Amino acid sequence: MTEKKIKEKTQEKSQEGITVKKEENFSEWFTQIIEKAELVDLRLDVKGFTIIRPWAALTIENMFEHLEKELQKKGHKPTFMPSIIPKENLMKESEHVQGFTPEVFWIKNTGDNKELALRPTSETLYTPMFKLWIRSHRDLPLKLYQRGSVFRMDTKATRPLIRGREFIWIECHDAFATREEAEAQVQEDIDTTEKVMHQIYGVPFLPMKRPEWDKFAGAEYTVGSDCFMPDGKLIQQPSTHLMGQKFSKAFDATFKNKEEKEEHLWTTAYGPAVSRILASVIATHGDDSGMILPYSISPIQVIIIPIFNAENKNKIIKKAKEISDKLEKENIKVEIDEREYKRPGEKYHIWELKGVPFRIEIGEKEIKNNEVILFTRDIKKKEKIKLTELKNIQKLGKEFDNRLRKKADKFMENRLVSCFNKKEIKEALSSGKLAKINFCSTDKSGIKCAEIVEKELYGDVRGTLANKNEKPTGNCVICNKPATKVVYIGRSY
Amino acid sequence: MTEKKIKEKTQEKSQEGITVKKEENFSEWFTQIIEKAELVDLRLDVKGFTIIRPWAALTIENMFEHLEKELQKKGHKPTFMPSIIPKENLMKESEHVQGFTPEVFWIKNTGDNKELALRPTSETLYTPMFKLWIRSHRDLPLKLYQRGSVFRMDTKATRPLIRGREFIWIECHDAFATREEAEAQVQEDIDTTEKVMHQIYGVPFLPMKRPEWDKFAGAEYTVGSDCFMPDGKLIQQPSTHLMGQKFSKAFDATFKNKEEKEEHLWTTAYGPAVSRILASVIATHGDDSGMILPYSISPIQVIIIPIFNAENKNKIIKKAKEISDKLEKENIKVEIDEREYKRPGEKYHIWELKGVPFRIEIGEKEIKNNEVILFTRDIKKKEKIKLTELKNIQKLGKEFDNRLRKKADKFMENRLVSCFNKKEIKEALSSGKLAKINFCSTDKSGIKCAEIVEKELYGDVRGTLANKNEKPTGNCVICNKPATKVVYIGRSY
Numbered sequence: 001m002t003e004k005k006i007k008e009k010t011q012e013k014s015q016e017g018i019t020v021k022k023e024e025n026f027s028e029w030f031t032q033i034i035e036k037a038e039l040v041d042l043r044l045d046v047k048g049f050t051i052i053r054p055w056a057a058l059t060i061e062n063m064f065e066h067l068e069k070e071l072q073k074k075g076h077k078p079t080f081m082p083s084i085i086p087k088e089n090l091m092k093e094s095e096h097v098q099g100f101t102p103e104v105f106w107i108k109n110t111g112d113n114k115e116l117a118l119r120p121t122s123e124t125l126y127t128p129m130f131k132l133w134i135r136s137h138r139d140l141p142l143k144l145y146q147r148g149s150v151f152r153m154d155t156k157a158t159r160p161l162i163r164g165r166e167f168i169w170i171e172c173h174d175a176f177a178t179r180e181e182a183e184a185q186v187q188e189d190i191d192t193t194e195k196v197m198h199q200i201y202g203v204p205f206l207p208m209k210r211p212e213w214d215k216f217a218g219a220e221y222t223v224g225s226d227c228f229m230p231d232g233k234l235i236q237q238p239s240t241h242l243m244g245q246k247f248s249k250a251f252d253a254t255f256k257n258k259e260e261k262e263e264h265l266w267t268t269a270y271g272p273a274v275s276r277i278l279a280s281v282i283a284t285h286g287d288d289s290g291m292i293l294p295y296s297i298s299p300i301q302v303i304i305i306p307i308f309n310a311e312n313k314n315k316i317i318k319k320a321k322e323i324s325d326k327l328e329k330e331n332i333k334v335e336i337d338e339r340e341y342k343r344p345g346e347k348y349h350i351w352e353l354k355g356v357p358f359r360i361e362i363g364e365k366e367i368k369n370n371e372v373i374l375f376t377r378d379i380k381k382k383e384k385i386k387l388t389e390l391k392n393i394q395k396l397g398k399e400f401d402n403r404l405r406k407k408a409d410k411f412m413e414n415r416l417v418s419c420f421n422k423k424e425i426k427e428a429l430s431s432g433k434l435a436k437i438n439f440c441s442t443d444k445s446g447i448k449c450a451e452i453v454e455k456e457l458y459g460d461v462r463g464t465l466a467n468k469n470e471k472p473t474g475n476c477v478i479c480n481k482p483a484t485k486v487v488y489i490g491r492s493y
Numbered sequence: 494m495t496e497k498k499i500k501e502k503t504q505e506k507s508q509e510g511i512t513v514k515k516e517e518n519f520s521e522w523f524t525q526i527i528e529k530a531e532l533v534d535l536r537l538d539v540k541g542f543t544i545i546r547p548w549a550a551l552t553i554e555n556m557f558e559h560l561e562k563e564l565q566k567k568g569h570k571p572t573f574m575p576s577i578i579p580k581e582n583l584m585k586e587s588e589h590v591q592g593f594t595p596e597v598f599w600i601k602n603t604g605d606n607k608e609l610a611l612r613p614t615s616e617t618l619y620t621p622m623f624k625l626w627i628r629s630h631r632d633l634p635l636k637l638y639q640r641g642s643v644f645r646m647d648t649k650a651t652r653p654l655i656r657g658r659e660f661i662w663i664e665c666h667d668a669f670a671t672r673e674e675a676e677a678q679v680q681e682d683i684d685t686t687e688k689v690m691h692q693i694y695g696v697p698f699l700p701m702k703r704p705e706w707d708k709f710a711g712a713e714y715t716v717g718s719d720c721f722m723p724d725g726k727l728i729q730q731p732s733t734h735l736m737g738q739k740f741s742k743a744f745d746a747t748f749k750n751k752e753e754k755e756e757h758l759w760t761t762a763y764g765p766a767v768s769r770i771l772a773s774v775i776a777t778h779g780d781d782s783g784m785i786l787p788y789s790i791s792p793i794q795v796i797i798i799p800i801f802n803a804e805n806k807n808k809i810i811k812k813a814k815e816i817s818d819k820l821e822k823e824n825i826k827v828e829i830d831e832r833e834y835k836r837p838g839e840k841y842h843i844w845e846l847k848g849v850p851f852r853i854e855i856g857e858k859e860i861k862n863n864e865v866i867l868f869t870r871d872i873k874k875k876e877k878i879k880l881t882e883l884k885n886i887q888k889l890g891k892e893f894d895n896r897l898r899k900k901a902d903k904f905m906e907n908r909l910v911s912c913f914n915k916k917e918i919k920e921a922l923s924s925g926k927l928a929k930i931n932f933c934s935t936d937k938s939g940i941k942c943a944e945i946v947e948k949e950l951y952g953d954v955r956g957t958l959a960n961k962n963e964k965p966t967g968n969c970v971i972c973n974k975p976a977t978k979v980v981y982i983g984r985s986y
Contacts, residue, residue, distance in 0.1 A: 043625060044618070046579055047605055051622060054570035054637065061571055077547035078554055080768075083576070083642055083659055086539055106601040107611070111646045111658070112540055118600070118611075125537070129544060132536060138834060144547065149576050149641070153604045165604070166576055275573075341631060 017349060021288050026231040033282055037291050037354050040160045048158040048165025055354055056161075056278060058299035060168070063274050063281075064147060066200050066296070067170060070192050076143040076172055081125045083149065087115035089124040093250040096123065099217020103152040105165075118151035123218065123247050123269060126173035130265055131253035137177050140255060140265075141185075145172040147274075161279040162235065162493065169273040175248075175265045177257060182242055182266035186223055189240040189270040190467050193225050197237060197272070200296050202405035203227055203280045204412045205237055206434075208463035208488065211442035211450065216269075220244035223466040226490070227280050228412055232432015234462065235493045237280060238272035284408050285378075291355030292378050294404055295397035302327055302334045302393060303351045307344050307363030319367050323360065323390065332393055352377060357400050358393065378403055420477060422457060425489060429459045434490040438483035440476035446485075449478035459489040510842060514781050519724040526775055530784050530847050533653045541651040541658025548847055549654075549771060551792035553661070556767050556774075557640060559693050559789070560663060563685050569636040569665055574618045576642065580608035582617040586743040589616065592710020596645040598658075611644035616711065616740050616762060619666035623758055624746035630670050633748060633758075634678075638665040640767075654772040655728065655986065662766035668741075668758045670750060675735055675759035679716055682733040682763040683960050686718050690730060690765070693789050695898035696720055696773045697905045698730055699927075701956035701981065704935035704943065709762075713737035716959040719983070720773050721905055725925015727955065728986040730773060731765035777901050778871075784848030785871050787897055788890035795820055795827045795886060796844045800837050800856030812860050816853065816883065825886055845870060850893050851886065871896055913970060915950060918982060922952045927983040931976035933969035939978075942971040952982040 018036065022029045034040050039056035052060065068078070084107065091097050105118040119125065126144065134142055147170045158164055172189070176182045190207045197203050205225040215222040219241035226234045248254070248265040257263050285292040295301055304324055308316040320336045327334040337347045344361070351359060359375040366372050372390070375382045378400060419425045419435040428435040440446050442464060450461045464470065464485050472483035511529065515522045527533050532549035545553065561571070577600065584590050598611040612618065619637065627635055640663045651657055665682070669675045683700045690696050698718040708715040712734035719727045741747070741758040750756050778785040788794055797817055801809040813829045820827040830840045837854070844852060852868040859865050865883070868875045871893060912918045912928040921928040933939050935957060943954045957963065957978050965976035 041622065041625070044575060044579070044621075046575065046577065046607055046609065049575035049577055051575065051618075052573035054572060057571040057573055057639075060573070078550040079547060080545035080550055080553070080661060082537060082539065082542035082544065083644070084539065084542055086537070105603070108599040108601040109646070110598070111648075114539055116539065125544075128537075129534065132534070138832075146550075151576070153602070155604075168573060339631075 017353065018288060018290055022230055022286060026229065026283070029286075029288075030279075030283060033286060033291060033353075034160055039282075042160060048154060048163075050160050050164055050166075052275065055299060056275075059281075059293060059297055060274050060278055062297040062299065063201065063277065064170070067192075067196050067272060067274065068145075068147070070196050071145055071170070071172060074143070074188060074192065075141070076145045076174075079144050079146050080148070081119075081122055081146050083119055083151075084116040085119045085122070085124055087117060089128060090117050092124060093218045093247055095246070096218030096250075100152075103154065105151050105153055120150055120152045121269075121271070122146070122150070122171050122173065123243065123267075124251075127247040127251045127253055127265075127267065130173075130175045130248070130267070131251050134175060134253070134255050134265065136256045137258055140177045141174060141181060143172065143174040143185075145170055159493075161275050161282075164275075167273050168275050169271055172268075172270040174268045174270075175253075176268070177255065177263070177266070179244070179266055182244070182268050185268045185270075186240045186242055187467065189238070189268070190223065190225075192270070193238045193272070197225070197277060197280075198405070200294070200401075201277065201281050202294050202401060202408055203237070203277065203284050204405070204409050206412075206462075206488065207466040209442070209466040210463040211446060211461050211487070212444050213447050213450065214461075214463070216241040218243065218246055219269075220246065224463070226434075226462055226488075227284070228415055228434075229280075229283050229493065230411075232415060232491070233493050234434070234460075234490045235276075235280060237277055238270065240268060240270045243267040243269060284411075285404050286355070287378075289380075290353035292404065293355035293357065295357045295400045298355065298357055299333065300335045300351075300354075300356050301332050301397060302358045302360060303347075303356045304334065304336045304360045304362065305344050305347050305351075306336060306338065307361060312364055316363060316367065320362055323362070323372070323387070327390065327393060330391070330394060332397075348375075357397060360390075376400065419489075420474075422477070425453075425459065425477070426457050429457060429489065429491055432491075434462075434488050435459070436486060436488055437477040438472040438474050439485045439487040440479055440481045441484050442487065449476060452478050453489055457489070458491065460492050462488045462490055462492070464488075510846065511781060511783055515723055515779060519722065519776070522779075522781075523772075523776060526779060526784060526846075527653055532771075532775075535653060541647060541656075543653050543657055543659075543768075545768065548792065549768075552774075552786060552790055553767050553771055555790040555792065556694065556770065557663070560685075560689050560765060560767065561638075561640070563689050564638055564663070564665060567636070567681060567685065568634070569638045569667075572637050572639050573641070574612075574615055574639050576612055576644075577609040578612045578615070578617055580610060582621060583610055585617060586711045586740055588739070589711030589743075593645075596647065598644050598646055613643055613645045614762075614764070615639070615643070615664050615666065616736065616760075617744075620740040620744040620746055620758075620760065623666075623668045623741070623760070624744055627668060627746070627748050627758065629749045630751055633670045634667060634674060636665065636667040636678075638663055652986075654768050654775075657768075660766050661768050662764055665761075665763040667761045667763075668746075669761070670748065670756070670759065672737070672759055675737070675761050678761045678763075679733045679735055680960065682731070682761070683716065683718075685763070686731045686765070690718070690770060690773075691898070693787070693894075694770065694774050695787050695894060695901055696730070696770065696777050697898075697902050699905075699955075699981065700959040702935075702959040703956040704939060704954050704980070705937050706940050706943065707954075707956070709734040711736065711739055712762075713739065717956070719927075719955055719981075720777070721908055721927075722773075722776050722986065723904075725908060725984070726986050727927070727953075727983045728769075728773060730770055731763065733761060733763045736760040736762060777904075778897050779848070780871075782873075783846035785897065786848035786850065788850045788893045791848065791850055792826065793828045793844075793847075793849050794825050794890060795851045795853060796840075796849045797827065797829045797853045797855065798837050798840050798844075799829060799831065800854060805857055809856060809860065813855055816855070816865070816880070819883065820886060823884070823887060825890075841868075850890060853883075869893065912982075913967075915970070918946075918952065918970070919950050922950060922982065922984055925984075927955075927981050928952070929979060929981055930970040931965040931967050932978045932980040933972055933974045934977050935980065942969060945971050946982055950982070951984065953985050955981045955983055955985070957981075
């Protein structure tokens with residue numbers, strides 16, 4: 001569903017639960033989730049610009065924290081670059097400018113004579129600075145990043161969190177002395193995606209080296225992370241681009257190597273779009289009752305619902321606070337829902353919709369028995385546990401996240417299928433699967449077969465596995481010429 | 494010194510130390526610091542848009558962390574709002590639009606028929622959303638914030654970190670049911686500035702309720718935090734605006750009160766500009782050798798310099814790593830400067846320039862004696878300490894920050910002076926002081942006296958203390974009519 005339609009539907013905000021099943025109508029399910037769990041708001045009514053509300057913003061902040069920690073561990077340092085790029089910078093690399101010019105927002109009144117673009121991506125900000133900051137091999141590698149907004153006038157249907165005209169992400173721009181080091185960085189970035197997006201957020205992916213005709217404008221090659229949506233379509237998550245020496249040559253960014261000779265830098269760029277990954281988190285883990293957030297990134301990990309009446313209110317709230325204090329001391333994100341004007345059942349419903357991993361219910365009876373009722377969101381299990389057992393929550397949280405990840409992994413495994421003719425590919429694609437085939441070439445010469453895949457089979461050649469060298473076992477399934485690659489074909493968002 | 498001049502000077506990057514004394518030429522000192530400590534870079538050459546380099550970016554991230562933690566503790570929740578504002582929103586509140594229109598950057602090609610401004614501030618984004626999100630007194634208070642960029646086409650001289658056309662800050666936008674609650678929020682914001690900017694970053698301030706003629710465009714009143722620069726001039730740091738019902742009326746944002754009657758919301762806005770506060774941190778604490786960063790926000794709290802030759806290198810690096818591991822376990826931010834191509838003396842110099850609070854020197858002799866040399870940046874004290882004493886670093890860090898804050902407090906105290914005639918005011922202002930005087934009025938009727946202060950004495954009426962009710966003791970020092978206020982007069986950035 002497009003952003004416009006969603007906006008129309010959300011004019012009247014609804015308090016009821018999710019009214020469709022995720023498996024039956026994923027698109028409508030997603031639309032209802034982002035509205036009813038109060039994640040985003042589209043009523044500003046400017047195409048592609050979304051307001052992200054606290055529950056999503058808090059989750060996104062937690063996601064940034066994991067990602068930035070991992071990037072810093074791997075030697076990246078933060079920067080703040082301007083949100084604008086002077087036109088002369090943007091025009092320097094010819095493929096880049098061709099690719100991005102149609103998408104650029106320009107500023108009307110720049111205050112001086114410089115033409116300024118809102119940045120669609122920041123290669124043309126970082127590379128000229130590399131030229132100034134890097135003099136010798138001793139200054140290398142230089143690994144920088146920024147978190148912030150970029151702006152692209154996307155003409156395709158915009159969708160909240162998934163595809164916008166402004167989106168928030170991290171951009172890493174790294175400079176190296178050799179091709180080998182730059183290529184190793186591409187693999188390190190795949191590893192970062194694995195460590196954070198898969199291991200922590202629980203979203204599996206296939207790192208795909210894109211075919212020549214589908215790379216980033218200005219890159220030597222691009223590796224995109226393909227994730228499955230529940231309807232079997234693919235969505236591109238973090239991608240890494242080996243820029244090689246294209247940008248360093250365009251900006252004449254050199255360094256003195258160990259032999260004191262001037263060489264051009266080798267650069268890479270890595271871009272995880274955190275709000276978009278949140279869309280994958282929601283889509284991957286949620287169920288018919290709403291979101292299910294991984295314990296590691298949920299703004300509230302344990303919600304306590306005290307069950308009280310006018311008489312015993314103080315006593316029960318007091319006990320709830322004791323529990324909350326104890327959990328907080330163990331660095332657990334906990335909150336008590338004390339609202340008097342909502343019934344416990346309504347509260348259960350709200351926090352299930354928002355995907356909080358654990359709920360503790362505590363009333364008169366529980367206090368008497370020194371126990372609480374613990375509800376686990378993903379498996380919807382309700383059990384009595386002794387107060388002393390609450391110290392296990394962190395462990396249960398890890399198990400929670402493992403369960404989510406394993407379930408997602410299994411979903412993905414079931415979606416991969418080897419195909420040996422067009423009919424098999426077509427069948428695979430229409431049942432939401434990814435077809436693995438022998439293919440003639442991912443260089444320019446393969447483009448004809450890719451067009452056949454697109455026109456006849458309504459699929460995209462997503463590329464070859466970037467972290468594994470898969471050898472073809474026969475001829476190209478499309479043209480029957482000798483195959484040089486094993487490619488994956490899917491339908492995409 | 495303006496940004497343009499600084500840029501010219503920094504074309505040739507210099508590696509030498511600071512060549513001027515802070516007391517003798519603060520402006521040049523500041524310029525050299527931000528260049529030589531590698532804080533910002535102006536060579537992108539677009540007026541008012543600055544590149545913030547890793548050392549400053551890491552410090553700013555630490556500053557954000559303290560500030561956001563305090564705001565969240567006080568019930569604020571994060572959001573991400575679009576970087577743009579539709580023209581129709583911006584035009585709704587008449588004083589606001591008059592104040593901001595000349596400063597707005599407009600987008601040339603918006604992709605549809607909507608005219609879009611880059612946001613100069615976000616009242617006109619939050620208030621229409623308050624209208625949609627808040628229905629009843631039960632939804633109040635609603636306290637939101639965002640961290641991000643805003644854009645203002647400032648025509649005054651731009652200065653790196655201090656005054657730019659894009660700056661990064663936090664904006665809090667809060668909604669309440671009553672004037673009393675909104676006014677209490679203004680005081681809470683002053684308290685947040687005290688807790689974070691003064692207690693943690695060590696920068697003292699005076700909360701000034703600005704005169705009627707100097708308030709934020711669209712506010713009922715404004716409280717600015719005035720901080721001293723070393724040359725005695727004032728710089729405005731976080732300000733809070735009581736919007737009252739001006740914006741809620743412009744957007745017709747109402748709620749149902751306890752009696753089920755519709756009322757307009759009361760709103761406030763609070764805006765700490767973190768990059769600008771960094772300028773105050775640098776200016777307040779630095780000395781003739783460079784920056785001095787508070788322990789609480791320094792990206793590196795302890796730098797270890799191993800003193801080695803080819804023979805004993807491995808042994809000494811190993812010991813340095815042991816020390817580093819031990820400190821890291823206590824959550825101390827520590828780094829070893831292992832570079833072989835720099836002499837220890839150069840390293841001392843670099844890290845002093847960057848303002849790292851503690852330096853540990855360790856060589857052959859120190860290992861033998863189970864000790865290290867500890868250098869403390871602010872007091873420049875070098876002392877031998879036993880390895881076992883390193884566990885005191887966190888405590889020493891707190892003492893370090895207390896010393897910085899007390900020194901800054903003393904500087905400020907010495908700058909306040911009561912004046913009883915124009916001559917005294919003029920003398921106070923020319924010696925970089927803040928004059929406290931009896932004044933006729935801070936309403937519109939006082940504007941004539943304010944103009945005299947400006948034209949004859951070259952000073953600004955900064956306002957009245959916002960957290961203390963000071964009663965005048967005589968007539969207005971300017972016009973000799975009965976005084977209603979005690980105001981402070983200073984010169985400003």
